[in-house]
Amino acid sequence: MSPLGLKHRGSALWIAAMIHRLSGVALAIFLPVHFFVLGLAFHGGARLDGFLRWTDQPLVKFAEGGLVFLLTVHLLGGLRILVIENFAWSDSQKQWATLAAAASAIVAFIFLVRVF
Amino acid sequence: MTMRLYLWQRATAAAMVPLVLLHIAVIVYVSHQGLTAADILARTHGSLLWASYYGLFVAAASVHASIGVRNVLTEWSPLDARGAGWCAVILGMVLALLGFHAVVALVLT
Numbered sequence: 001m002s003p004l005g006l007k008h009r010g011s012a013l014w015i016a017a018m019i020h021r022l023s024g025v026a027l028a029i030f031l032p033v034h035f036f037v038l039g040l041a042f043h044g045g046a047r048l049d050g051f052l053r054w055t056d057q058p059l060v061k062f063a064e065g066g067l068v069f070l071l072t073v074h075l076l077g078g079l080r081i082l083v084i085e086n087f088a089w090s091d092s093q094k095q096w097a098t099l100a101a102a103a104s105a106i107v108a109f110i111f112l113v114r115v116f
Numbered sequence: 117m118t119m120r121l122y123l124w125q126r127a128t129a130a131a132m133v134p135l136v137l138l139h140i141a142v143i144v145y146v147s148h149q150g151l152t153a154a155d156i157l158a159r160t161h162g163s164l165l166w167a168s169y170y171g172l173f174v175a176a177a178s179v180h181a182s183i184g185v186r187n188v189l190t191e192w193s194p195l196d197a198r199g200a201g202w203c204a205v206i207l208g209m210v211l212a213l214l215g216f217h218a219v220v221a222l223v224l225t
Contacts, residue, residue: 016120025188032210035174038218042225045153052151069176075136078129085126107140114148 015109016097020077030067061115069108076100117190121183128180135173161220167223176213183209 008014040047054060080096090096117125125202160166186204189195195203 019214021188024181024184028185028207031177031181032214035211035214035218039191039214041153041157042203042217042221044225045157046151048156056150063163068140072140079133082126082130082133107144111144111147112220114144 012094012097016077016080016100019073019101020081023074024089027067027074030070039073058116061112063106064115065108065112069104072107073101073104075105117183117187121186124179125165125183125187128176128183132173132176132180135169135176138169139173159214163223167212170219170222171216175214178208178215181211182199 037048037051040051055064077097077100080093080100083090083096084093146155158172161219181203185207187202189200189203193200
């Protein structure tokens with residue numbers, strides 16, 4: 001591919017699309033684990049409690065903050081796509097993408113403040 | 117991606133917007149207290165509302181994630197469309213089975 005063909009890769013909207021895709025892949029990997037853990041509540045909560053105690057570790061809480069970020073950024077990135085496809089084009093796409101990333105970071109930060 | 121898959125992808129995305137917003141709100145709301153199984157089950161056990169919410173969420177997420185992964189595999193992996201499609205079907209079935217098992221565990225048992 002010519003250098004000209006790669007030029008778009010530094011743009012904010014290309015990065016936004018890449019973040020949306022990678023966050024989606026990460027969530028698709030996490031989701032079976034999440035469902036499996038919740039399924040531990042079958043026949044009472046003893047097994048689930050055992051796992052929840054493990055999640056009290058600081059490193060796990062930071063990882064959970066990362067998951068909250070991924071979920072929020074994927075939600076807002078998806079909303080951006082739905083708006084692009086169903087409404088008139090807006091020149092403020094880059095600002096919306098930046099705002100989505102910032103809002104996701106804020107939500108993850110609030111989660112971390114509350115969880116610690 | 118075929119038109120049919122595209123429409124399912126976008127329809128499940130739109131359906132999940134309020135579901136994910138509520139999910140994030142619940143996560144942040146309950147995060148300040150050390151979460152226990154008893155806390156979770158006290159909220160969900162026997163609740164038709166939570167069963168409907170999580171059931172819809174599992175169904176939409178299973179379809180949405182499997183189509184998304186199919187797209188990624190088609191574009192980024194050596195798999196052809198048929199191989200990527202099978203991976204997506206298997207992922208969707210695993211998600212649905214584990215997800216509905218979790219819903220039953222949280223609401224009915």
